[in-house]
Amino acid sequence: MQNNSDSIIAIVPAAGIGSRMAADKPKQYLQLGQQTILAHTLDVLISHPLISQVVIALHPQDQYFQHLAQAQHPKLVQVIGGGERADSVLAALNMAKTINPSAWALVHDAARPCLCHSDIDKLLKSQSRFPQGAILAAPVRDTMKRSDANGLITDTVERALLWHALTPQYFPIDTLQANLTNALKAKVNITDEASAMEWAGVMPGLVTGRVDNIKVTHPDDLQLAQLFMSQAQ
Numbered sequence: 001m002q003n004n005s006d007s008i009i010a011i012v013p014a015a016g017i018g019s020r021m022a023a024d025k026p027k028q029y030l031q032l033g034q035q036t037i038l039a040h041t042l043d044v045l046i047s048h049p050l051i052s053q054v055v056i057a058l059h060p061q062d063q064y065f066q067h068l069a070q071a072q073h074p075k076l077v078q079v080i081g082g083g084e085r086a087d088s089v090l091a092a093l094n095m096a097k098t099i100n101p102s103a104w105a106l107v108h109d110a111a112r113p114c115l116c117h118s119d120i121d122k123l124l125k126s127q128s129r130f131p132q133g134a135i136l137a138a139p140v141r142d143t144m145k146r147s148d149a150n151g152l153i154t155d156t157v158e159r160a161l162l163w164h165a166l167t168p169q170y171f172p173i174d175t176l177q178a179n180l181t182n183a184l185k186a187k188v189n190i191t192d193e194a195s196a197m198e199w200a201g202v203m204p205g206l207v208t209g210r211v212d213n214i215k216v217t218h219p220d221d222l223q224l225a226q227l228f229m230s231q232a233q
């Protein structure tokens with residue numbers, strides 16, 4: 001499959017502390033089968049033939065990464081992340097831009113270890129349809145409710161056009177880096193790369209992704225990720 005960009009650089013925000021997981025270490029270093037969550041995620045990205053490099057953002061006090069076998073891989077470049085996910089992504093984008101400013105960034109959460117090459121390929125193929133960039137997303141399946149502060153339903157939200165944003169999210173490095181920089185300077189709340197692009201007036205594309213590409217966030221997500229990982233083998 002030909003990609004019409006110079007190259008693709010994966011960006012992996014992995015500097016979080018996993019507070020919602022409430023584990024004894026950052027969740028990306030919890031074991032999932034034979035290796036850690038982060039090791040699984042890096043294996044998927046490093047092994048993809050169209051990904052030329054992987055820039056990973058680590059917590060300044062990270063004491064785990066150096067012990068991963070993947071840490072020595074020649075495709076890997078390390079940067080220090082920031083206080084929020086968006087800060088970590090921007091730190092990695094700043095590095096990626098020095099590597100190849102005309103490349104595209106494939107931003108993927110360290111905490112999403114169940115990603116598969118078929119979904120990466122689907123997103124990369126969307127570039128001709130969405131030259132502005134696109135994200136993997138899953139259509140909402142349930143009836144969606146909005147609540148008040150007391151946990152009482154205030155209304156039902158029309159779900160026909162609602163999606164769960166996933167990662168990877170795929171944009172030109174120079175445009176994403178500029179828009180994310182400006183959005184953060186403007187103190188905009190940025191929780192994914194698409195929201196920085198939207199803030200700049202871009203309408204990113206949506207590419208339907210697999211629902212097993214979950215973000216391991218809470219303790220019960222670990223068992224689910226284990227199940228999905230075992231089915232993939």
Ligand SMILES: Nc1ccn([C@@H]2O[C@H](COP(=O)(O)OP(=O)(O)OP(=O)(O)O)[C@@H](O)[C@H]2O)c(=O)n1
Nearest residue numbers: 013014015016017018019020083084088110111
């Ligand atoms: N300052 C931060 C915060 C998060 N992340 C990364 O962004 C991804 C998605 O964030 P999330 O699931 O929220 O991870 P945490 O921030 O670690 O979790 P929590 O919010 O429960 O603390 C994770 O791979 C996490 O490591 C990051 O690189 N830098």
Ligand SMILES: C[C@](O)(CO)[C@H](O)COP(=O)(O)O
Nearest residue numbers: 085109165166167191192215
């Ligand atoms: C980027 C993301 O995974 C898309 O759903 C999500 O926004 C990350 O949010 P978090 O609160 O940083 O986990």
